[in-house]
Amino acid sequence: MNIRIINNSNHPLPSYETLLSAGMDLRASISEPITLKPLERAIVKTGLHIELPGGYEAQIRARSGLAAKKGIGLVNAPGTIDADYRGEIGVILVNLSQDEFVVENGERIAQMVIAKHERIEWEEVSELGTTERGSGGFGSTGTE
Template identity: 75%
Template sequence: MKIKIINTSNHQLPHYETLASAGMDLRANITEPITLKSLERAIVPTGIFIELPVGYEAQVRPRSGLAAKKGITVLNAPGTVDADYRGEVGVILTNLSSEDFIIENGERIAQMVIAKHERAEWTEVDSLSETDRGTGGFGSTGVK
């Protein structure tokens, strides 16, 4: 699939690191470092603008290494870039650790997954079909 992109940064285009990668890394496009203190959040610009085909979205997700090693995550994970959005792709990063985290220009801060989606139509009914689980949720199936 071909996706139109404008890159206003000095960084390479997002790309897949391996043949089997689902996501492409997004890089910070900033003029000076951003310090994220504990529990702070910031919208970090990427310098890219995309045009997706209708029926697709770009999901912005955390990078597992930043999350595991530094406590840095995407606050609204996964963030969605809709097909009709034409603004700059920004990443809402938050620092869940107790230490400051400095974001440098060009740093890989998140990953983007392009995903096909369907549009749903609601059908209002008076009842739903029965299942073994029923209305059990939020841990009702156990942990082991």
């Protein structure tokens, strides 16, 4: 499948790092470094604009290496880019560590996964079918 993209950054297009990768790395496209203090967040621009077909979304996810080694995550993980959005892709990074983190131009800051999704229509009813679990949630199924 081909997806239309405008690349206003001076970095290569997102690409899969390995044959079986699900996500493509997104890079920061910034004119100067951004320093994130502990618990601080910022929208980091990528310079990319995409045109997805209907029925698809782009999911923006944290990079596991940044999360594990530096404590850098995404506030709204996963973020969703809808098929009708044409603005620049921005990534909402958050620093969950106790140390400052500096985002440099060209740094790989997130992953983007293109995913198919369904649209539904609601059928309003007065009761739902029963299941063994019922309304139990938040750990109600145990830890076995």
